[in-house]
Amino acid sequence: DPKIIQKPKYLVAVTGSEKILICEQYLGHNAMYWYRQSAKKPLEFMFSYSYQKLMDNQTASSRFQPQSSKKNHLDLQITALKPDDSATYFCASSQDRGTNERLFFGHGTKLSVL
Amino acid sequence: GDSVTQTEGPVTLSEGTSLTVNCSYETKQYPTLFWYVQYPGEGPQLLFKVPKANEKGSNRGFEATYNKEATSFHLQKASVQESDSAVYYCALSDRHTNAYKVIFGKGTHLHVLP
Numbered sequence: 001d002p003k004i005i006q007k008p009k010y011l012v013a014v015t016g017s018e019k020i021l022i023c024e025q026y027l028g029h030n031a032m033y034w035y036r037q038s039a040k041k042p043l044e045f046m047f048s049y050s051y052q053k054l055m056d057n058q059t060a061s062s063r064f065q066p067q068s069s070k071k072n073h074l075d076l077q078i079t080a081l082k083p084d085d086s087a088t089y090f091c092a093s094s095q096d097r098g099t100n101e102r103l104f105f106g107h108g109t110k111l112s113v114l
Numbered sequence: 115g116d117s118v119t120q121t122e123g124p125v126t127l128s129e130g131t132s133l134t135v136n137c138s139y140e141t142k143q144y145p146t147l148f149w150y151v152q153y154p155g156e157g158p159q160l161l162f163k164v165p166k167a168n169e170k171g172s173n174r175g176f177e178a179t180y181n182k183e184a185t186s187f188h189l190q191k192a193s194v195q196e197s198d199s200a201v202y203y204c205a206l207s208d209r210h211t212n213a214y215k216v217i218f219g220k221g222t223h224l225h226v227l228p
Contacts, residue, residue: 004157043158043203043218056215090157097214099146099207100165105157 003027004106006091011111013081020067021076021109023091029104031055031097032074034066037108038087049074050097081113116141118219120204126225127194135189135222137178137204145206147171147180147187148216152201158218161202199226 007022025032034046048056052068063085065077078085088108094101120137127133139145146165150158162171167182176191187204204219 042221043205045215045217048215058215092157099209099214100163101207101214102148102160102163103150103158103216105159107155107157 002107004091004093004104006089006106006109008109009107011109013111013113015081015083015113017081018077018079019081019111021078021089021091021111023074023076023106025072025074025091025093025104025106027093027095027104028072029093029095030071031094031101032068032072033092033094033103034074034076035090035092035105036087037090043090046076047074048097055097078111083113086111086113116143116145116206116208116217118204118206118217120202120219121222123201123221123223124225125222126227128227129196130193133189133191133194133198133224135202135204135224137187137189137219139185139187139204139206141206141208143208145208147178148203148205148207149176149178149187149189150203150205150218152203152221154200158203194224194226196226196228199224 004025031050036044067075088110091106092103117140148163149161152158162173164171164180170179201221207216
């Protein structure tokens, strides 16, 4: 059974629209992350959360907003979508936040912006 | 900033041959080094990690030694199998001004022929 659930698996959007990518983890982890994978930048760190607090933000654009309603949820809202946002977005988690922590990844949401 | 550089793929091998995927890293700190593997349609998963210099990590016949002097962490396997076909990512986890994040290389696509 997948321990990190991402919804939807595939998403098609039109330029200028807004979408929310859902992530839930059932590993009991305290830290959660978003990564983006595209042809240009294979696995790019976006955000990290620890105990529902934003800890690190490497995304320059404010169009990307993570939202954590529960400790095991970390959704990603993307507004004013652009074709360049097309990528697979991976949610990940780790027991805690630290240099030795192993990341567990979901299966990803593949976003296509037309 | 921190960076990871690894063998550019794709790498195509016949079953039973040996594999080396080169990985070098740049950081001012003392990172933990990782190898992750990604199969089609899935998120990356940890192959193994090595937190200390001069130590070796291994799993499923793959191994790599954390060489601090050469800033390298090359992945090796003596005899690859068709099931090893996947994308392999070298990564480092570091701490910068209280920010923890895992930085990935661009990935090496391995294709093993039967």
